[in-house]
Amino acid sequence: MYVVVNAAQSVDGKLSTRRREQLRISGEEDFDRVDRIRAAADAVLVGVGTVLADDPHLTLDEEARRVERLRNGRPGDPARVVVDSTGRTPTDARILDDAATTYLLVSAATTPERRKELADAGAEVIVAGEERVDLVDGTSALAGEGIDRLMVEGGGEVIYSCFAAGIVDELQVYVGSLVVGGRDAPTLADGEGFVEAFPRLDLTEVERLDDGVVLSYDVDGRA
Ligand SMILES: NC(=O)C1=CN([C@@H]2O[C@H](COP(=O)(O)OP(=O)(O)OC[C@H]3O[C@@H](n4cnc5c(N)ncnc54)[C@H](O)[C@@H]3O)[C@@H](O)[C@H]2O)C=CC1
Numbered sequence: 001m002y003v004v005v006n007a008a009q010s011v012d013g014k015l016s017t018r019r020r021e022q023l024r025i026s027g028e029e030d031f032d033r034v035d036r037i038r039a040a041a042d043a044v045l046v047g048v049g050t051v052l053a054d055d056p057h058l059t060l061d062e063e064a065r066r067v068e069r070l071r072n073g074r075p076g077d078p079a080r081v082v083v084d085s086t087g088r089t090p091t092d093a094r095i096l097d098d099a100a101t102t103y104l105l106v107s108a109a110t111t112p113e114r115r116k117e118l119a120d121a122g123a124e125v126i127v128a129g130e131e132r133v134d135l136v137d138g139t140s141a142l143a144g145e146g147i148d149r150l151m152v153e154g155g156g157e158v159i160y161s162c163f164a165a166g167i168v169d170e171l172q173v174y175v176g177s178l179v180v181g182g183r184d185a186p187t188l189a190d191g192e193g194f195v196e197a198f199p200r201l202d203l204t205e206v207e208r209l210d211d212g213v214v215l216s217y218d219v220d221g222r223a
C-alpha cells in the first residue's frame with residue numbers, strides 16, 4: 001500500500017486552534033489540490049479526534065468526482081477510514097452516511113455491543129490492536145479490502161502514529177500565511193514525539209498556491 005499524508009498548517013505548524021475547532025487554512029486552490037489527492041486515493045483516513053472536532057464528510061466535490069475519478073477509472077468517492085480505538089465515532093456522524101464505504105479501525109477495547117451499533121449505523125468495523133489501533137495491522141487489513149493507495153488527512157495524533165509505524169511514503173503540507181500559536185493547539189505531528197530515529201524527508205517540490213506554499217516530500221527512512 002502507498003500512503004500519502006496531506007495536511008494544512010499555519011507557519012507555526014498548527015493544524016487548528018487550541019479550541020480544536022476546524023480552522024480554514026487552505027484557500028480555494030489548495031482545496032482543489034486536496035480533492036485531487038482524495039480522488040487519486042482508494043480511501044481517505046482520519047483519526048476520531050478529527051471526526052469529533054470537525055464532523056468531516058471526506059467526499060469529493062462534483063468537479064473532482066467528474067474529472068479525477070473518471071480519469072483514474074474509478075467512479076464515485078474513495079472509501080473513508082476512521083482510526084478509533086474505543087468506538088467513539090457518533091452513530092450520526094456525517095462520515096457514516098451512505099455516500100461511500102466507511103471502515104472503522106477499532107481495537108479489542110471496543111465492546112462487541114458498540115461494534116454492532118457502529119455496524120448497524122453503516123460502518124465496516126475492523127479490529128486491529130489490543131488497547132489502541134495498530135496501524136500496521138489496520139492498514140494491512142485495508143489492503144486486503146483492495147485499498148492500494150491511502151490518503152491520511154490527520155489530525156496530529158494520527159499523523160505522528162503513521163510516521164512512528166513507518167507506513168508513510170509521501171507527505172504534502174500546505175503552509176498557510178497565518179500564525180495560530182498555542183502550546184495546546186494540534187500540530188502536524190503530536191503524539192509522544194521522536195527523540196531519535198527521526199523520519200527523514202526528501203523535498204521533491206515547492207509550489208506557491210493561494211497565499212501559501214505547498215511542500216511535497218518523499219519519506220527517506222529514519223536517521
Ligand atoms: N489542518 C488540517 O489539515 C487538519 C486539521 N485537523 C485538526 O486536527 C484536530 C484533531 O487532531 P487530533 O486531536 O490530533 O486527533 P486525531 O484526528 O489525530 O485522532 C486522534 C485519536 O485517534 C485515536 N487513535 C486510535 N489509535 C490511534 C493511534 N494508533 N495513533 C493515534 N491516535 C489513535 C485516539 O483516540 C486519538 O486520541 C482537530 O482540531 C482538527 O480540526 C485534522 C485534520 C486535518
Ligand SMILES: Nc1nc(O)c(N)c(N[C@@H]2O[C@H](COP(=O)(O)O)[C@@H](O)[C@H]2O)n1
Binds near residue numbers: 024025
Ligand atoms: N487541507 C485542509 N485544509 C484546511 O484548511 C483544513 N481545515 C483541512 N481540514 C481537513 O478537511 C476535513 C474536512 O473535510 P470535508 O470538507 O468535511 O470533506 C477535516 O476534517 C480535516 O481532515 N484540510
